[in-house]
Amino acid sequence: MKQVIVHPERCVGCMQCMLACAAAHSKTGALISAISESPRPRPRIHVGAGRYDEGFPNRCRHCDPAPCQMACLPGAIYRQTTTNTVLINPDVCINCASCAMACPYGVIRYHADPLAPADKTIAVKCDNCIARQHKGLIPACVEVCKVGALTFEEMDAAMKKKTDQVARSMSAEAIAADHAPGFSLLNTIKRAQKEINLSR
Amino acid sequence: MNYVIIGNGVAGVTAAEAIRQIDARGQITMISDESHPPYCRPMISNLLEGAVDVSRLPIRGPDFYDRLSITPTLGSRVTSLDVNARTVTTKGGQIFAYDRLLIAAGADPRPLDAQGLDLGGIFFMRNIAQVQEMIAALADTRHALVLGGGLVGFKAAYSLLKRNIGVTMLIRSGYPLSMQVDETAGEMIQQVLCDHGLTVRTGISVTAFEGGGRVQTAHLSDGSQVPCDMAIIGKGVFPAHGFVPTDRIDTDAGILVDDHMATSAPGIYAAGDVAEHIDIARQKRWVNAIWPEAAAQGRVAGFNMAGRALAYRGSLSRNVIRMFDTDVMTAGRVSPRDTDETCRFFSAADHRRQTYRKLVFEDQILVGFVMINQIEQGGVLASLIQSRTPVKISAHHLLDPGFNVSRLFDR
Numbered sequence: 006m007k008q009v010i011v012h013p014e015r016c017v018g019c020m021q022c023m024l025a026c027a028a029a030h031s032k033t034g035a036l037i038s039a040i041s042e043s044p045r046p047r048p049r050i051h052v053g054a055g056r057y058d059e060g061f062p063n064r065c066r067h068c069d070p071a072p073c074q075m076a077c078l079p080g081a082i083y084r085q086t087t088t089n090t091v092l093i094n095p096d097v098c099i100n101c102a103s104c105a106m107a108c109p110y111g112v113i114r115y116h117a118d119p120l121a122p123a124d125k126t127i128a129v130k131c132d133n134c135i136a137r138q139h140k141g142l143i144p145a146c147v148e149v150c151k152v153g154a155l156t157f158e159e160m161d162a163a164m165k166k167k168t169d170q171v172a173r174s175m176s177a178e179a180i181a182a183d184h185a186p187g188f189s190l191l192n193t194i195k196r197a198q199k200e201i202n203l204s205r
Numbered sequence: 206m207n208y209v210i211i212g213n214g215v216a217g218v219t220a221a222e223a224i225r226q227i228d229a230r231g232q233i234t235m236i237s238d239e240s241h242p243p244y245c246r247p248m249i250s251n252l253l254e255g256a257v258d259v260s261r262l263p264i265r266g267p268d269f270y271d272r273l274s275i276t277p278t279l280g281s282r283v284t285s286l287d288v289n290a291r292t293v294t295t296k297g298g299q300i301f302a303y304d305r306l307l308i309a310a311g312a313d314p315r316p317l318d319a320q321g322l323d324l325g326g327i328f329f330m331r332n333i334a335q336v337q338e339m340i341a342a343l344a345d346t347r348h349a350l351v352l353g354g355g356l357v358g359f360k361a362a363y364s365l366l367k368r369n370i371g372v373t374m375l376i377r378s379g380y381p382l383s384m385q386v387d388e389t390a391g392e393m394i395q396q397v398l399c400d401h402g403l404t405v406r407t408g409i410s411v412t413a414f415e416g417g418g419r420v421q422t423a424h425l426s427d428g429s430q431v432p433c434d435m436a437i438i439g440k441g442v443f444p445a446h447g448f449v450p451t452d453r454i455d456t457d458a459g460i461l462v463d464d465h466m467a468t469s470a471p472g473i474y475a476a477g478d479v480a481e482h483i484d485i486a487r488q489k490r491w492v493n494a495i496w497p498e499a500a501a502q503g504r505v506a507g508f509n510m511a512g513r514a515l516a517y518r519g520s521l522s523r524n525v526i527r528m529f530d531t532d533v534m535t536a537g538r539v540s541p542r543d544t545d546e547t548c549r550f551f552s553a554a555d556h557r558r559q560t561y562r563k564l565v566f567e568d569q570i571l572v573g574f575v576m577i578n579q580i581e582q583g584g585v586l587a588s589l590i591q592s593r594t595p596v597k598i599s600a601h602h603l604l605d606p607g608f609n610v611s612r613l614f615d616r
Contacts, residue, residue: 053609
């Protein structure tokens with residue numbers, strides 16, 4: 006089955022995935038109408054700044070076993086095996102934040118959600134856009150990503166690609182191939198700026 | 206193989222499930238002094254608050270025992286364990302033989318030393334039955350007394366305040382949650398509850414209760430009196446291993462277990478609030494009587510009992526509490542009683558946002574934190590403590606509310 010794969014080295018931090026995610030999880034499903042909805046739709050992917058201000062799209066890894074699922078007091082968190090997705094049942098969630106204490110990536114947020122019971126604050130996180138997937142669409146963050154930092158691929162194929170990359174770079178004769186030269190340049194500049202600022 | 210599990214809490218349940226993953230045919234017997242099917246103990250305070258009803262508490266479906274072919278013996282407390290004969294005996298005289306035994310008997314509330322404890326309206330808050338009795342008594346309750354400023358005391362006080370019942374809390378130490386947080390955080394938490402009607406009195410305890418049938422007055426150690434028609438005793442818990450022969454099974458505060466949750470006696474394992482393993486932040490033996498560790502320990506114990514060697518990495522004390530609009534998360538060593546001169550402290554407070562956070566390091570290893578509000582990244586910090594990963598970035602980045610996990614990656 007296909008899964009969202011994050012390529013952090015390609016992220017430029019444009020945050021379009023956040024916007025697309027919020028719109029995809031709104032009542033109306035479109036950005037133009039979503040902005041006037043109440044509660045305001047919020048993203049479930051969170052672009053943060055890394056050590057040198059490089060972008061990083063932080064989203065649920067759908068861990069197996071999932072620490073949030075094991076920590077959930079009312080048993081609201083479960084795994085949908087057909088899509089390998091960890092989901093939160095908004096009706097059962099009691100907003101106790103036990104999952105916040107368990108998530109090693111800090112990707113769970115707590116707020117009212119357009120798709121949950123009205124005015125109820127609940128734990129909210131990435132659901133792999135399963136509603137879109139049912140309609141034959143790919144996850145909204147992947148669809149909108151312009152730089153290939155988020156892809157929707159078969160996990161085995163993606164792993165093979167990465168293994169091949171690493172294997173090639175291990176050869177003594179190999180010239181270190183830069184798989185994303187433009188992004189490396191951008192991140193090098195960001196890093197240099199940061200280091201120059203730090204040295205002042 | 207004949208498995209006997211003492212205890213019907215989350216440790217016993219996850220152990221039974223782990224056993225069944227490996228051994229489909231072995232006999233499993235679960236013995237519990239509580240008569241309810243497995244339920245979520247931390248949620249009894251939500252029940253008291255009225256936020257959930259009792260139907261929401263079970264952690265497994267009604268077919269749990271049937272589905273896993275478990276023979277339950279409920280409402281029956283184990284009173285003795287014969288290591289040589291490999292049997293356990295219940296209060297009612299029933300004898301169970303075992304090949305593998307799991308002691309997941311949990312903990313009992315620490316009793317209070319005061320007169321008049323036989324009066325009505327005086328409760329422990331440890332199980333569903335006690336909370337249901339409290340709820341039944343709420344209609345005639347105007348003012349409650351909560352004894353103890355620990356987690357149970359706080360959750361009880363919060364739940365009663367939410368039901369518009371006046372609460373006076375008595376705490377012996379200088380500030381509430383002194384086992385879990387530092388003084389600054391403790392006072393912030395206290396202020397939140399006081400803003401909602403809580404009265405807190407420190408350095409004081411109850412000497413006697415008085416009333417006709419039901420409690421009406423509490424006499425305090427300074428000679429004063431407080432009117433109350435309900436009292437909740439929240440003085441902590443102690444591991445329920447009174448039936449364990451300590452000459453045959455090594456015990457300290459809890460039953461000592463190795464990395465496989467095995468005790469010093471052959472075929473006997475322990476997990477949950479009754480077990481004592483290593484605390485990751487303290488790097489010494491410790492009982493962390495918390496729900497997520499009980500679930501993890503039960504699972505490890507179950508696998509090992511059924512023959513799959515699996516090691517447990519140690520426990521971490523941690524808690525998260527939401528009260529009114531304030532969130533508190535804490536893990537590891539934060540309280541002054543847990544820290545010393547080898548620790549380095551970093552803290553930040555934002556009065557406008559009502560946030561406070563403090564990190565405790567030993568060299569480059571994070572060993573504790575407390576956060577008030579904006580707790581979403583707390584799990585990242587907790588996992589840093591659990592993995593004992595040296596933190597190479599400035600602690601001030603970890604204090605920043607905009608912090609995210611990618612700062613920890615060295616790309």
